[in-house]
Amino acid sequence: MRSPEEHRSGWQRASAFVRESLRDTTTDLTTGSTGRALGLLAIPMMLEMSMEAIFAVVDIAFVSRLGVNAVAAVGLTEALITVLYAIAIGLGMGVTAMISRRIGAKKPDAAASVAGQAVWVGGAVAMVIGVSGIVYAENLLAMMGADAAVIETGKGFTAVLLGGSASILYLFLLNAAFRGAGDASIALRALVLANAINIVLDPCLIFGIGPFPELGVTGAAVATTIGRGTGVVYLFYKLFSSRGRLRLHLRHLAVDAALVRRMIQISIGGIGQFLIATSSWIVVIRIIAIYGSAPIAAYTIAIRMLEFAFLPAWGLGNAAATLVGQNLGAGKPERAERTATQAARYNTAFMAILGFALVVFAPQVVGLFTSDETVRPYGISCLRILGLGFPLYAVGMIMTQALNGAGDTKTPTLLNFICFWVIEIPLAYWLATTAGFGPNGVFIAIVTAESTLSVLGYMVFRNGAWKLQQA
Numbered sequence: 001m002r003s004p005e006e007h008r009s010g011w012q013r014a015s016a017f018v019r020e021s022l023r024d025t026t027t028d029l030t031t032g033s034t035g036r037a038l039g040l041l042a043i044p045m046m047l048e049m050s051m052e053a054i055f056a057v058v059d060i061a062f063v064s065r066l067g068v069n070a071v072a073a074v075g076l077t078e079a080l081i082t083v084l085y086a087i088a089i090g091l092g093m094g095v096t097a098m099i100s101r102r103i104g105a106k107k108p109d110a111a112a113s114v115a116g117q118a119v120w121v122g123g124a125v126a127m128v129i130g131v132s133g134i135v136y137a138e139n140l141l142a143m144m145g146a147d148a149a150v151i152e153t154g155k156g157f158t159a160v161l162l163g164g165s166a167s168i169l170y171l172f173l174l175n176a177a178f179r180g181a182g183d184a185s186i187a188l189r190a191l192v193l194a195n196a197i198n199i200v201l202d203p204c205l206i207f208g209i210g211p212f213p214e215l216g217v218t219g220a221a222v223a224t225t226i227g228r229g230t231g232v233v234y235l236f237y238k239l240f241s242s243r244g245r246l247r248l249h250l251r252h253l254a255v256d257a258a259l260v261r262r263m264i265q266i267s268i269g270g271i272g273q274f275l276i277a278t279s280s281w282i283v284v285i286r287i288i289a290i291y292g293s294a295p296i297a298a299y300t301i302a303i304r305m306l307e308f309a310f311l312p313a314w315g316l317g318n319a320a321a322t323l324v325g326q327n328l329g330a331g332k333p334e335r336a337e338r339t340a341t342q343a344a345r346y347n348t349a350f351m352a353i354l355g356f357a358l359v360v361f362a363p364q365v366v367g368l369f370t371s372d373e374t375v376r377p378y379g380i381s382c383l384r385i386l387g388l389g390f391p392l393y394a395v396g397m398i399m400t401q402a403l404n405g406a407g408d409t410k411t412p413t414l415l416n417f418i419c420f421w422v423i424e425i426p427l428a429y430w431l432a433t434t435a436g437f438g439p440n441g442v443f444i445a446i447v448t449a450e451s452t453l454s455v456l457g458y459m460v461f462r463n464g465a466w467k468l469q470q471a
Helices: 010-022 034-066 068-104 108-135 137-143 148-163 165-181 184-207 217-241 257-291 293-329 333-367 376-387 390-405 410-434 439-463
Strands: none
Touching (some): 010 034, 034 068, 034 333, 068 108, 068 137, 068 165, 068 217, 068 257, 068 390, 108 137, 108 148, 108 257, 148 165, 148 217, 165 184, 165 217, 165 293, 184 217, 257 410, 257 439, 293 439, 333 376, 376 439, 390 410, 390 439, 410 439
């Protein structure tokens, strides 16, 4: 006689599993099926990363109606913001690695102490970046190669977005804490809330709908900062009131110098890793800027769409990182390796489908954002060239995230330096200028560098030295 579970259809079982993954849960992720544990984390984490991508796509969808200069200003500012993202993500790596180890070792109080130190570290960094961004907004845009018209259009956007850096830092850091604990659904809900507010406020503040002032491109930054800030408030509320794996009490906010040092030691590798990668993107967009505002606008639009693919895939990598850390904390290195390998297979299938779709439908995708015939050809070429490398990128994403989850942030940093500074930048400049490919040469160089990173990351992961890493 079949059990009630066997009577349920595949769709019913899948729906029930998705609902379970989106609920607060205290399920032990270091036991049972690795596929089930990966799914419980990956679903909310992939959705969470999609929510992060929506921020950028919503902004550019509305801003694109203001003209090429407005889009170029957003693109140049976002290139600068990637440095802030690098710091936030790098610190988040340290937080995730340390909290996941302690949760895996069944030490929730120690995990909460790590979260408490992250609050102070994030606040200090946000103050420095916020003040600098407000004071030097115009200078930063000029440094990026913006002309006078773009600077005039975008200086308010840049000042507000960098000035509100605390909302970005805390959103990343607190989400990293909940992800490390395995409470990924909380991080997802924070981003859903933040996005809902941003979607409503964006058109109101950009175009001056109803009682709202017409702020133009600056309105997009104001809406985004308010949305993210609201998400951060929700995360702090959950951090102090949650009944899940991670709950903060006032005693956990007492400064622990040893924990801060360890967090910084791990995070320096993560920050360096992403600073190398993201600063290379700044140089890349500076090379594209040689050819004017049209290719910059096209590149900005194309990258927004690529984020829809990259960030959900990165969410699967985050799930792998959390499970690697928790399983190492539980003394199960072989289970950690199996989980990462399984995640790589899933990610390759996911990215291959998306890459094929972008190659085939590139004209339609770009057409959603612009009808400018000086911009469209560059945007279509960018999507098609980068989309070809998606299946290979997928493996590298998981392998490097698995290393980060183990606390080995130094190895991916070295790999990023080789691939992005030794290979990508010189190749991009040579292909764009000497070889005569123009902006397309830059896109080809990006594919080459990312693919090389995937191959090297896989080789390092298979070596297995990360299993001995301490966090």
